[in-house]
Amino acid sequence: MKDKIRVVFIKPNMGLVYGKPYYDRGRMEPLTFAVLAGMLSDDVECILYDDRFEKIYYDKPADLVAINVEIYTARRAYEISAEFRKRGVKVILGGYHVSMLPEEAMEHADAIMTGDAEQIWPQVVSDAAAGNLKKMYNGVFPPVLSGIKTRWEIFENKSYLPIRLTQFSRGCSNHCKFCATGTIYKRTHVCRPPEEVVAELAVQKNKFVFFVDDNIIAEPETAKELFRRLIPLKKRWIGQASLNFTNDPELMDLMQRSGCAGLVIGFETVNPENLALMEKNCNLQLESYDDAIEKTRKMGLMLWAAFLIGYNHDDINSIRKTVQWAIDRKFCFAAFNILSPYPSTVVYDEMKAQNRLLYDKWWLDDRYHFGDAVFKPTRMTPDELTEACFWARRRFNNPLTILKRVLDFQTNAKDLWSIATYFAYNPLFRRELFKKHGMILGYRNKHTSHQGE
Ligand code: B12
Ligand code: SF4
Incomplete structure (x- = not known):
């Protein structure tokens, strides 16, 4: 050998x-x-x-x-x-x-x-x-996550956003019908030992960290242990979480003290009927989105709100209202993702049984473009859904709206770092959304690899 x-x-x-x-x-x-x-x-x-x-x-x-x-x-x-x-x-x-x-x-x-x-x-x-x-x-299921050694060195001399990615846990305690994580992990959630995660980060020069976990607070007590150990490192971190942490004052306090600067939150929809169809139970358990958002504002968190557009109770009007709702809440960022049934999810199987899928395998189909609706919505045509979703992205990220949204002195404009981050990324994401829309998947024999821009 x-x-x-x-x-x-x-x-x-x-x-x-x-x-x-x-x-x-x-x-x-x-x-x-x-x-x-x-x-x-x-x-x-x-x-x-x-x-x-x-x-x-x-x-x-x-x-x-x-x-x-x-x-x-x-x-x-x-x-x-x-x-x-x-x-x-x-x-x-x-x-x-x-x-x-x-x-x-x-x-x-x-x-x-x-x-x-x-x-x-x-x-x-x-x-x-x-x-x-x-x-x-x-793979072994459920995964055993102790002893992970992250070799970030393989990214040396490559250009990425100045943020270190890491992961504390895998899987999710929910199983929303549209979600790949729910489908694969089937409500299983596994954490790495908090001390191992913190030991790895302690020797990293980067001060800004992104925990890619689908829900970093899914096991609140273990998450608290992680946050306690993070405090002395004085890092600033962002992550993804369900809003349920706003019911636990100790968790909120530890998140804040450990340097949590912002969170990606899957609101998905403001319509409870859609939430029920999705079986997004963590959101259904909340008394009100607004009370929970208010608590995150008091913590100074900059939120990245994620929405899923095209569920059965959505129509053009409700999509417009959702976008206005997001602008009024002055979210730092928002993703308006068009519902795209992934194979093996409950949503995919349901739509297939109802004969609503426009393509058998949209991800391989020559006719598909990024951002296209790939199924027949109940209250719109597929083209109307495609356009409404693109409109939502443009509206939320339009320059005037970006200026309006920054004016939250508890979150986006609370200090220089927040303002700088807000203005570094909002225009960037706006440019990318236009670039991405309508992209065709694959290179289709036109190129064998990237040669730069
Ligand atoms: C962080 C993240 C992002 C970041 C990007 C991160 C980056 N580096 O570029 C952001 C927020 C920008 C992003 C964007 C998008 N994302 Co994303 N993202 C994630 C997330 C949350 C974590 C990924 C990660 O780093 N995991 C940590 C590593 C360690 O785990 P892992 O990748 O699963 O790898 C393990 C195993 O799977 C396996 N493995 C993985 N690959 C391979 C390959 C080989 C050969 C082997 C042997 C093993 C192996 O080994 C690893 C160790 O066990 C995942 C959800 C998740 N839980 O993974 C979604 C996820 C991957 N994203 C998803 C999507 C759809 C997107 C978007 C298209 C969203 C959109 N509509 O715009 C975009 C564009 C993605 C793109 N390719 O350009 C989907 C993919 C769904 C699917 N069916 O494939 C996921 C699964 C979310 C979800 N639940 O639906 N994403
Ligand atoms: S809570 Fe989030 S990660 Fe978990 S199943 Fe639902 S959408 Fe997927």
Whole structure:
């Protein structure tokens, strides 16, 4: 066997904008690969090509190519895989889309991994180096998350937003009908030992951290332990959480003292009937969104509100009202995501049974563009839904609205850092939303890799 095994990691881009590879100026470190690299011993050389802005060197020798696949990057991931396989290089695919649809992924690779890679990944790499790669690897469920070593070094000399990504927990205690996490983890939620997370962050120079957990407060007592240990590090952090933390004063206090600057909150809809259809129980349990928001304002938190547009009780009017509601609450950012049924979710199966899907596999379909409705809504045409969602994004991010929203002196304008962050990212996200809209997925033989903007 050779002395050094070489693994090439690939983060695929989504597709083409006006015939050129999409160039995302708001890109973040792809944490997945720092975690996968951290599981391997020092005799494995890890190389990362981030297809979102870098060239892929298909001809350099590699023992194994490992590609992360999400639904919007699936088509591009399969193209990259084909390029490597043409050259006789072995490819393994993993990630959310592979876990949701293993049969499809299997057609495009030498091997696939479903679920979480901990405990399994080093063996996969040894199998590949020994010429003994199997077709299918299944992660251990529920995942065991102690002993994770995040190798952020693989991002050195690459350009990402100045924020360190990390993760405290995986999975979610809810199972909303539209959500990939709910589908894969089936209400299972697992935390890393708080002391391990904090020890890793303590030696990191970056002061700004993003916890990518789907719901960092899902286990409040363990989360409190994490926040207590974070306080002395004096970091500033953002994360994703359900609003239920506003019912727990101790949790709120610890979040604030540990440096929580902002949170992504999945409001999804302001219509309780839609919430019930989604089975978004964590939001249904809240007495009122406004009381909870008020508590987050008192904590000084800048909120990134996420909405899902196109559920059965939505019509054009209700979408307009939702956008106005978000502007009035002066959210720092908001995402108006069009409902896009992911395969294996309850929503996908329901829509398929009701014959409402416009394409069998929209993520691979030539006719699909990013931002398009892919199903028949109940109170609009698909085109009306596409346009209403694009309108929502434009309206929330229009320059005048951006100026109006900053004027919350408890949150967005509470200090210089908040104002600077607000104005650094709002115009950036606005530019990206226009660039992304209408993008086609995959490169479709037009390019083999990125050559810069
Ligand atoms: C952080 C995040 C983002 C960040 C970007 C982060 C970045 N680096 O660029 C932001 C907020 C910008 C973002 C944007 C989007 N995101 Co996002 N995001 C996430 C989130 C919350 C965490 C991802 C992460 O870092 N996880 C931590 C790592 C360690 O875990 P992991 O990736 O699951 O990897 C483990 C295993 O899956 C496995 N594995 C993963 N890949 C591979 C590959 C191989 C070869 C192997 C062996 C193993 C393996 O090994 C790892 C260790 O066990 C996930 C949800 C989630 N819980 O993962 C959604 C998620 C990935 N995002 C999603 C989506 C849809 C999007 C958007 C398209 C949203 C939109 N409508 O605009 C955009 C665009 C994404 C893009 N590709 O450009 C979906 C994908 C759904 C799907 N079916 O594929 C997810 C799953 C959210 C959800 N619940 O629906 N996202
Ligand atoms: S609470 Fe969030 S992460 Fe959990 S299942 Fe619902 S949408 Fe998915």
